[in-house]
Amino acid sequence: MKVDSLSDQKRKYHSNVKGQHKSVITDKYAGDKAKVLVLHGGMSFERDISKISSKGVVEALVQLGYGVTVVDVGIDIQEFLLKNSNYDVVYNCLHGTYGEDGCIPSILNSIDLPYTHSGVRASVLGFYKDVTKSMCNELGIITPKAELVDINNKSTSFQFPYVIKPIAQGSSLGVEVVFSGDDYSIENYDFFYGDVALVEEYIEGQEIHSAVLDGEVLGILETRPIKKRFYDYETKYTDGLALHIHDVDITEKERSNIFDVSTKIYSFMNCKGIVRFEFIYNSTQDKSYFLEGNTHPGMTPLSICPEIAQMVGIDFSELVVRILNSAGVD
Incomplete structure (x- = not known):
């Protein structure tokens, strides 16, 4: 298993995600058991990981006899779900923003369509x-002790080493572990994943x-x-x-x-x-x-x-x- 580099991920984000694609059914499998709508892909930096996760999940569900429809989630997912709610359950294979930050559970709660994984409270x-x-x-x-740092004030009270994290990303995207000998510090952080970051003390x-x-x-x-x-x-x-x-x-x-x-x-x-x-x-x-x-x-x-x-x-x-x-x- 091999994934794109972070620079490739960023290029994909600007070319694909910023285009705000619409939701599309990518696969459909008949089955005798419950009808499962699998949500994957999406509009986050983790869309590729979501697709890899969903591949194994879909294969397992199909082999077990479930009826499976797979949707690559786009900007119109709320409208899509309102028009396509005739499923027994949603299997949420999304990762990152929209999928695991509470947005999708909020929509599914509103139409009373059962879904896997945690709801709004836990997601947030x-x-x-x-x-x-x-x-x-x-x-x-x-x-670990921590403080918030924003793009307009790139400074921290922590001594080296410390850790920089976006406040809302998964898969360790945007995380930097900085030591005193590095040619890098919070001043060099690009805040690509948001204007606010979390700086933590480094725990060995x-x-x-x-x-x-x-x-x-x-x-x-x-x-x-x-x-x-x-x-x-x-x-x-x-x-x-x-x-x-x-x-x-x-x-x-x-x-x-x-x-x-x-x-x-x-x-x-x-x-x-x-x-x-x-x-x-x-x-x-x-x-x-x-x-x-x-x-x-x-x-x-x-x-x-x-x-x-x-x-x-x-x-x-x-x-x-x-x-x-x-x-x-x-």
Whole structure:
């Protein structure tokens, strides 16, 4: 599996996404079971990843006998759904803006059409990193210290090293990890993904992911980049750039803490279906820091949630069906 570079992604955004294409049915499969409308593609920077995720999902649903219609989501998706609401359920395979920021769930709630993955509340709490930080503060959950920086004031109170993140993007798009020896700082950040960014203190440690399905933590997995400083966009979606470690070397205290925090956030956000949470574990402090949640985790061949599910005996097709069975409206 190989994905375009970030520069190619940006070029595609300007040529395709800015054109605001209309929604179009790309595939249709007959089946004896429920009629499923799969939403993929879309208008975000993650449209290509969404299509890779949907490929496996569609194949599984078709093989299991569901009637499947696949739609590449465009600017007119609300009108499209109003005119094409004669489906039993929507499988939301969108990633990024519009798909996982609460927009699609809001539309589907209004027409009472059940959909997979989390609703409006959880989507907003998970997608907007500044909102996530506020939620964690309210719940007493430890996160790295952070501050907001905008395009008109490119400065930060943090000393090197620190991390720069767009407040509303997924797949590590726009994330920079900056060290003192780098020929780069917040002053060089291009704010391509929005006029406001989040700057966090850098926490050295192991990047650990939990997968939660229907409120139950299935397990945890560590990702360890081979060439990069962190688990960035290219590393996530390219074979051979990261180790996926199943036997995670952390203390039992912090393993239990990660499970507890994952369950607590899942419940508070009112999530449904599958969710992935990210942590950094610092062994010197024996402490785990919550980083963020993903209410629409990938279903690609390299994605973490299907891998964790497989670790506990849930194969890909079963995972797809369990996500489908969790569908509902807010």
